Amino acid sequence: MKSLSRLAALALLAGFATPAFAEMVAPAAPVSKIDAGDTAWMIAATALVLMMTIPGLALFYCGMVRKKNVLGTMAQSVAAVCLVSILWALLGYTLAFSGDAPALGNLERAFLRGIGMDTVSPLAKTIPESLFMIYQMTFAIITVALVSGAVADRMRFSAFLLFSVLWLFIVYVPLAHWVWGGGFLQTMGVLDFAGGTVVHINAGVAGLVAALVLGKRRGYGTENLAPYDLSLAVIGTGLLWVGWFGFNGGSALGAGSRASMAIVATHLAACAGALTWMALEWASRGKPSVLGIISGAVAGLGTITPASGFVLPWHGIVIGIIAGGGCYWACTKLKLWLGYDDSLDVFGVHGVGGAIGTTLTGVFAVAAISMGPDSPGGSPGLLEGNPAQLATQLIGVAVTVAWSGVLTFVILKLVGFITPLRVTPEAEQMGLDITLHGESIHS
Numbered sequence: 001m002k003s004l005s006r007l008a009a010l011a012l013l014a015g016f017a018t019p020a021f022a023e024m025v026a027p028a029a030p031v032s033k034i035d036a037g038d039t040a041w042m043i044a045a046t047a048l049v050l051m052m053t054i055p056g057l058a059l060f061y062c063g064m065v066r067k068k069n070v071l072g073t074m075a076q077s078v079a080a081v082c083l084v085s086i087l088w089a090l091l092g093y094t095l096a097f098s099g100d101a102p103a104l105g106n107l108e109r110a111f112l113r114g115i116g117m118d119t120v121s122p123l124a125k126t127i128p129e130s131l132f133m134i135y136q137m138t139f140a141i142i143t144v145a146l147v148s149g150a151v152a153d154r155m156r157f158s159a160f161l162l163f164s165v166l167w168l169f170i171v172y173v174p175l176a177h178w179v180w181g182g183g184f185l186q187t188m189g190v191l192d193f194a195g196g197t198v199v200h201i202n203a204g205v206a207g208l209v210a211a212l213v214l215g216k217r218r219g220y221g222t223e224n225l226a227p228y229d230l231s232l233a234v235i236g237t238g239l240l241w242v243g244w245f246g247f248n249g250g251s252a253l254g255a256g257s258r259a260s261m262a263i264v265a266t267h268l269a270a271c272a273g274a275l276t277w278m279a280l281e282w283a284s285r286g287k288p289s290v291l292g293i294i295s296g297a298v299a300g301l302g303t304i305t306p307a308s309g310f311v312l313p314w315h316g317i318v319i320g321i322i323a324g325g326g327c328y329w330a331c332t333k334l335k336l337w338l339g340y341d342d343s344l345d346v347f348g349v350h351g352v353g354g355a356i357g358t359t360l361t362g363v364f365a366v367a368a369i370s371m372g373p374d375s376p377g378g379s380p381g382l383l384e385g386n387p388a389q390l391a392t393q394l395i396g397v398a399v400t401v402a403w404s405g406v407l408t409f410v411i412l413k414l415v416g417f418i419t420p421l422r423v424t425p426e427a428e429q430m431g432l433d434i435t436l437h438g439e440s441i442h443s
Contacts, residue, residue: 033126034118034120034126034127034128035126035127035254037254037255038126038127038253038254038255038256039126039127039128039131040255041250041254041255041259042124042127042131042132042135042250042253042254042255043131044246045135045245045246045247045249045250046131046134046135046138046246046250047246048242048243048245048246048247048250049135049138049139049142049243049246049247049250050081050138050141051239051242051243052138052142052239052240052243052244052246052247053077053080053081053138053141053142053145054077054078054081055236055239056236056239056240056243057077057142057145057146057236057240058073058074058077058078058236059074059232059233059235059236059239060232060233060236060237060239060240060294060298061073061074061076061077061148061149061152061233061236061344062074062228062232062236063227063228063229063230063231063232063233063234063235063236064152064227064228064230064233064291064344065152065153065227065228065343065344066153066225066226066227066228066431067228067229067431067441068430068431068432068433068434068440069152069153069431069432069433070228070229070433070441071432071433071437071439071440071441072157072431072432072433072436072437073148073152073153073432075157075436075437076145076148076157076160077145077148079157079160079161079164080141080142080144080145080148080164081141081145083161083164083165084137084140084141084144084164084168085137085141087165087168087169088133088136088137088140088141088168089111089112089133089137090110090111091107091110091111091169092137092140092168092169092172092173093109093112093133093136093137094106094107094108094109094110095107095169095173095174095177096136096173096174096176096177096180096181097109097121097123097132097133097136097176097177097180097181098181099182100181100182100183101182101183102178102183102184102187103174103177103178103183103184104173104174104177104183105177105181105182109133112130112133115129115130115133120132121133123180123181123182123253124253126253126254127253127254132253135250136176136180139176139195139198139199139247140168140172140173140176142199143172143195143198143199143202143203144164144167144168144172144203146199146203146204146207146346146350147167147203147206147207147210147346148160149207149342149343149344149345149346150206150207150208150210150211150342150343150344150346150347151207151210151211151214151343152343152344153217153225153343153428153432154214154215154217154218154343154422154423154428154432155210155214155421155422155423156419156420156421156422156423156436157432157436157437158419159415159416159419159420159421159422162415162418162419163210163411163412163415166411166414166415167206167407167408167411170407170411171202171206171403171404171407171408171411172198172202174403175197175198175202175400175403175404176198178399179192179197179198179396180192180198185197185395185396185399188392188395188396189379189389189392190392190393190395190396191306191307191310191358191361191362191365191370191379191389191392191393192306192358192361192396193248193251193262193305193306193307193308193309193310193361194247194248194250194251194262194305194306194308194309195247195251195305195306195354196302196303196305196306196307196354196355196357196358196361197306197354197358197396197397197399197400198400199305199350199354200302200303200305200306200350200351200353200354200357201350201351201354201355201358201397201400201401201404202354202400202404203346203350203351204346204347204348204349204350204351204352204353204354204355205347205351205400205401205404205405205408206404206405206408207342207346207347207350207351208340208342208346208347208351208405209404209405209408209409209412210408210412211340211341211342211343211347212340213409213412213413213416213421214412214421214422215341215422216340216341217341217343217428218425218428218429220341227291230290230291233291233294234290234294237294237297237298240298240301241267241270241297241301244266244270244301244305245263245266245267247305248262248263248265248266248304248305248308248309249262249263249266249308251308251309252309258309258369258370261308261309261312261313261369262308262309263308264313264316265304265307265308265311265312265313265315265316265319266301266304266305266308266316267316268313268314268316268317268320269300269301269303269304269308269316269317269319269320269323270297270298270300270301270304270320271297271300271317271320272300272316272317272318272319272320272321272323272324273296273297273298273299273300273301273303273320273321273323273324273327274293274294274296274297274300274324275296275324276296276320276321276323276324276325276328277292277293277295277296277299277324277325277327277328278292278293278296280324280325280328281328292328295327295328295331295345295349296323296324296327296328298349299323299324299326299327299328299349299353300319300320300323300324300353302323302349302350302353302354302357303319303320303322303323303326303327303353303354303356303357303360304316304319304320304323304357305354305357306354306357306358306361307319307357307358307360307361307364307365309369309370310361310364310365310366310369310370310379310381311361311364311365311366311369312364312366312369315364315366318364319356319357319360319364322356322360323353323356323357326352326353326356327348327349327352327353327356330345330347330348330349330351330352331345331348331349334348334352335348355397355401358393358396358397359390359393359394359397361381361393362381362382362389362390362391362392362393362394363381363382363383363390364381364382364383365379365380365381365384365386365389366378366380366381366384367379367380367384423435423436
């Protein structure tokens with residue numbers, strides 16, 4: 001009887017103690033598991049985004065410069081791929097995406113140390129970290145390459161290489177950490193699904209500053225600077241358009257409905273942007289140009305980028321219409337009013353489009369689309385009763401403009417102190433292909 005009494009007492013004590021004991025020995029959160037479907041999609045998305053730079057951006061840009069500068073323009077895109085890839089693997093990735101400090105990451109993943117077969121990043125829990133690293137690499141690549149369009153026809157290749165190294169680490173990497181890597185803008189609540197701030201405003205403002213520092217092209221405003229072959233630019237636009245599905249859809253970091261919604265919104269915004277630009281040009285100039293149609297498509301693509309994973313498909317149409325109108329105005333009226341020579345309208349399309357898209361994200365963001373384990377309440381915008389989100393987005397735009405503008409100016413002055421930024425007038429007249437690379441395309 002005593003034994004039975006003792007057993008009963010122990011059982012009763014255990015019953016009272018179980019909840020507290022269970023809390024003490026509760027198993028740790030399950031280890032993230034690599035998902036085959038997510039991994040397959042992200043491998044494809046990475047390839048699509050890399051394709052956006054070469055051959056996409058290379059063809060898009062080279063088709064809009066003069067014949068004597070085609071190869072020199074393409075060389076900048078190819079060089080950006082090679083140079084940024086190495087620098088990103090060595091130090092760029094770890095400084096952008098390791099740790100959660102407000103200003104900058106740490107050196108935990110320097111030289112890709114610690115990234116094994118089954119390693120995952122806390123920022124992408126269902127794909128290998130090596131894949132997350134190279135996917136983010138493709139974003140850094142195209143951002144650097146975009147800047148080159150503003151100074152096409154006149155920047156020295158050696159100066160561009162040195163600028164790319166410094167700009168990657170001083171401007172791009174900290175901003176990527178602030179917005180996507182756990183930095184202060186992300187903590188503040190700035191929404192940027194795929195690069196409205198980090199890529200488009202950043203590259204656009206840098207391009208504007210670079211165009212102002214280098215000065216206008218020889219013959220700008222007095223000579224015919226007509227594009228060499230717009231058919232190349234159209235092919236480049238097609239590659240950019242398809243690649244953007246990986247750019248925006250891949251930013252969901254998995255194969256799911258959010259990726260699909262982002263792709264639909266992206267495509268519709270591109271179509272709306274192209275039609276809007278075409279209509280405005282048709283009305284004002286009497287003819288719709290091919291250059292205008294593809295410019296409008298790229299404007300729609302860039303503008304929807306920050307909003308793509310937060311909005312409904314019909315929002316993509318509205319954003320595309322606003323993008324087509326806003327970027328058309330920037331590339332025609334604003335450019336003439338300010339008098340700068342942004343060769344391929346990097347600021348007018350990407351800078352202005354990125355600012356419009358980032359701001360409109362705060363208007364149209366839908367909580368239901370962005371709900372997930374890390375955001376159970378989603379991210380509602382102004383139309384869902386959250387005006388504070390719009391204010392937060394405007395802060396993100398202002399910080400990006402100031403950061404990119406000031407530091408790009410400083411970097412260009414430093415590079416100019418080391419090596420001339422601009423080719424000589426004689427070299428510019430002969431063309432960059434011959435004078436910088438010793439080769440030319442055939443007629």
